[in-house]
Amino acid sequence: MAEGFIARHQLWTAEQTEAAERLLHLDLRQVRIAWCDQHGILRGKTLESSHFATVLKQGKDFQTATLIFDTTNNPVVPPFSYAALGDPRMTGLPDGVLVPDPLTFRMLPWLDGTGWILSEMHYRTGERVPFDTRGVLADQLGRLSAEGYEYVSGAELEFYLTRMEDPMLGFEDSGYPPAPPRVTAVGHGFQYLTESRGDEIEPILSILRDNLVQLGLPLATVEDEWGPGQTEFTFDPLPGLATADAVVLARTAIKQLARRNGYHATFMARPALPNAFSSGWHLHQSLRSDESENVFAGGELLSETGLHFMGGLLKHALACSVLTTPTINGYKRYRPDSFAPDRIAWAEENRGALIRVTGGRGDANTHLENRVGDPAANPYLYLASQVAAGRDGLAQKLDPGPSADEPYAADAESLPATLSDAIGHFETSDLLRKEFGDPFVDYLTMIKKHEVARFNAAVTDWEQREYFEVY
Incomplete structure (x- = not known):
C-alpha cells in the first residue's frame, strides 16, 4: 500500500472526490477493484468493505508482473528483467498502485452486496504507468x-x-x-x-x-x-x-x-x-x-x-x-x-x-x-x-x-x-x-x-x- 497516495499526489478531480465520499456510506459486503490489462481483459482483487475505504484514499498495491503476460498468462520477457520494457522503474517487477475511479462504481446485480470499480495503474511516485491502457485513452481525450x-x-x-x-x-x-x-x-x-x-x-x-x-x-x-x-x-x-x-x-x-x-x-x-x-x-x-x-x-x-x-x-x-x-x-x-x-x-x-x-x-x-x-x-x-x-x-x-x-x-x-x-x-x-x-x-x-x-x-x-x- 502506498501511504497517503491519493492525498499526496492529487490524482482525482473534485467530481471524483465527491463521488468517493458518497461510496463510503454504502452498505457493502465486498468490492471488486478491476484493472483493464494490455489485452482488454479485466484483472483485479476482491476487497473487504472496510479495506475498500482505505483503498479509496490510498490506492491498492498491484503486481506490475501482469504487464508482461501474454493472453495465456505466460511471461513475454524474463520476469525480473526490465530492459525489454524500456522503463527502469519496472526493475524487479515492483508493486504498482491501482487508483480507483469512483465515477465508475457499480453494484453487481448477480452478487449480493458486491461493488465493482475500475482503476488505472500508477507507480508509487504517482506517475501513471505508461502501459496503462485506460490512461492512454485519457491522455488522448485530454489533448x-x-x-x-x-x-x-x-x-x-x-x-x-x-x-x-x-x-x-x-x-x-x-x-x-x-x-x-x-x-x-x-x-x-x-x-x-x-x-x-x-x-x-x-x-x-x-x-x-x-x-x-x-x-x-x-x-x-x-x-x-x-x-x-x-x-x-x-x-x-x-x-x-x-x-x-x-x-x-x-x-x-x-x-x-x-x-x-x-x-x-x-x-x-x-x-x-x-x-x-x-x-x-x-x-x-x-x-x-x-x-x-x-x-x-x-x-x-x-x-x-x-x-x-x-x-x-x-x-x-x-x-x-x-x-x-x-x-x-x-x-x-x-x-x-x-x-x-x-x-x-x-x-x-x-x-x-x-x-x-x-x-x-x-x-x-x-x-x-x-x-x-x-x-x-x-x-x-x-x-x-x-x-x-x-x-x-x-x-x-x-x-x-x-x-x-x-x-x-x-x-x-x-x-x-x-x-x-x-x-x-x-x-x-x-x-x-x-x-x-x-x-x-x-x-x-x-x-x-x-x-x-x-x-x-x-x-x-x-x-x-x-x-x-x-x-
Missing part, C-alpha cells in the same frame, strides 16, 4: 479537449452464445493456453434479425439484458445475427472514457453471467465453429464542440471537420490495426463481400466500407462508423487509435478522397492480412510514437511479436491434415 472538442462514441458488439457441454477442467487441460470448453449451438442461424431465431435463446438473452441494464450500461438493442447463437448488443453513444468503460464491463459481465448459467460467450472474431460467421465491433463516433453541437454535421454530407477527421482515420488505418484488431484470429474477418471491410475506403451508408458515413444528409446526428474492429480489442486502445488518427486528420486538414460506391472493388489499399503485417505498420508509425510515446509502442510491439512467434511455432490442424498423410 482533444485542449483543441476544443469532446469525443462521443457508441459501440455495436457481436459475439457468440453457446451451450456449455464440458468446461474442460481437468488438470491435464490446464496448460498454456488451457483447453477450450466443449460447446454446442444454442439456436439455429442464417435467418438474420428473425424474431423467432432470437426467441430460441431468449432465456439467456433476458438474463444478460436485465443485468446489463441494472449495471447502468446504456444498452440500446439486442439483435439476432447470422450465425447459430450469434448476437449483437448495441449501446447508446457516450462521451469520453464512458464507452470504453461500458464495453469492458459489458464483455466481462456477459462472460460471467453466461458461465454461471451453463453457457459460454465468446468475443473471438472468427471461432472455429461449424457454420459460424465472423463477429465484429462497429464503432460509431463524432466530435462535440464546447456548445455540445455535433461538429461532423454540416456541408453536403459531412462538415470539413468530419471530412478531415475521417481523412486521419483512413491515413492511419494500417498503423492503427494492431489497436483495432489485436488478435491473430481477427484478421480472418477481412474478406470480400463479408460485411467486414477488406480495404481502406469510405462510403455513404455502405456496410462494405471501412468507414461508413451514416445519418441523412443535413441530419444533426450524422457521424462516422468504423467497421474494422475486432470484438476482442482492448476498448481503450481502439478508441485511443481513433482519437489520435482523427486529431492528425484535423491538424493536417487531410482529404479522405472520393467515396467508394463499391468498397470491395475499390482501387484502395488493402487492410493487413495478418497480425504480423499490422505490427510492422504499428511500430514504424511516427504518429503513434509521437502520441503514445516510444515506451508504449515498443512495449505493445514486443507483446504482439511474442504472440505471433508462439503462433508460428505451433503445429496447426491445417498442417496436420495437409502433410501428415501425404509425405
Whole structure:
C-alpha cells in the first residue's frame, strides 16, 4: 500500500472526490477493484468493505508482473528483467498502485452486496504507468479537449452464445493456453434479425439484458445475427472514457453471467465453429464542440471537420490495426463481400466500407462508423487509435478522397492480412510514437511479436491434415 497516495499526489478531480465520499456510506459486503490489462481483459482483487475505504484514499498495491503476460498468462520477457520494457522503474517487477475511479462504481446485480470499480495503474511516485491502457485513452481525450472538442462514441458488439457441454477442467487441460470448453449451438442461424431465431435463446438473452441494464450500461438493442447463437448488443453513444468503460464491463459481465448459467460467450472474431460467421465491433463516433453541437454535421454530407477527421482515420488505418484488431484470429474477418471491410475506403451508408458515413444528409446526428474492429480489442486502445488518427486528420486538414460506391472493388489499399503485417505498420508509425510515446509502442510491439512467434511455432490442424498423410 502506498501511504497517503491519493492525498499526496492529487490524482482525482473534485467530481471524483465527491463521488468517493458518497461510496463510503454504502452498505457493502465486498468490492471488486478491476484493472483493464494490455489485452482488454479485466484483472483485479476482491476487497473487504472496510479495506475498500482505505483503498479509496490510498490506492491498492498491484503486481506490475501482469504487464508482461501474454493472453495465456505466460511471461513475454524474463520476469525480473526490465530492459525489454524500456522503463527502469519496472526493475524487479515492483508493486504498482491501482487508483480507483469512483465515477465508475457499480453494484453487481448477480452478487449480493458486491461493488465493482475500475482503476488505472500508477507507480508509487504517482506517475501513471505508461502501459496503462485506460490512461492512454485519457491522455488522448485530454489533448482533444485542449483543441476544443469532446469525443462521443457508441459501440455495436457481436459475439457468440453457446451451450456449455464440458468446461474442460481437468488438470491435464490446464496448460498454456488451457483447453477450450466443449460447446454446442444454442439456436439455429442464417435467418438474420428473425424474431423467432432470437426467441430460441431468449432465456439467456433476458438474463444478460436485465443485468446489463441494472449495471447502468446504456444498452440500446439486442439483435439476432447470422450465425447459430450469434448476437449483437448495441449501446447508446457516450462521451469520453464512458464507452470504453461500458464495453469492458459489458464483455466481462456477459462472460460471467453466461458461465454461471451453463453457457459460454465468446468475443473471438472468427471461432472455429461449424457454420459460424465472423463477429465484429462497429464503432460509431463524432466530435462535440464546447456548445455540445455535433461538429461532423454540416456541408453536403459531412462538415470539413468530419471530412478531415475521417481523412486521419483512413491515413492511419494500417498503423492503427494492431489497436483495432489485436488478435491473430481477427484478421480472418477481412474478406470480400463479408460485411467486414477488406480495404481502406469510405462510403455513404455502405456496410462494405471501412468507414461508413451514416445519418441523412443535413441530419444533426450524422457521424462516422468504423467497421474494422475486432470484438476482442482492448476498448481503450481502439478508441485511443481513433482519437489520435482523427486529431492528425484535423491538424493536417487531410482529404479522405472520393467515396467508394463499391468498397470491395475499390482501387484502395488493402487492410493487413495478418497480425504480423499490422505490427510492422504499428511500430514504424511516427504518429503513434509521437502520441503514445516510444515506451508504449515498443512495449505493445514486443507483446504482439511474442504472440505471433508462439503462433508460428505451433503445429496447426491445417498442417496436420495437409502433410501428415501425404509425405
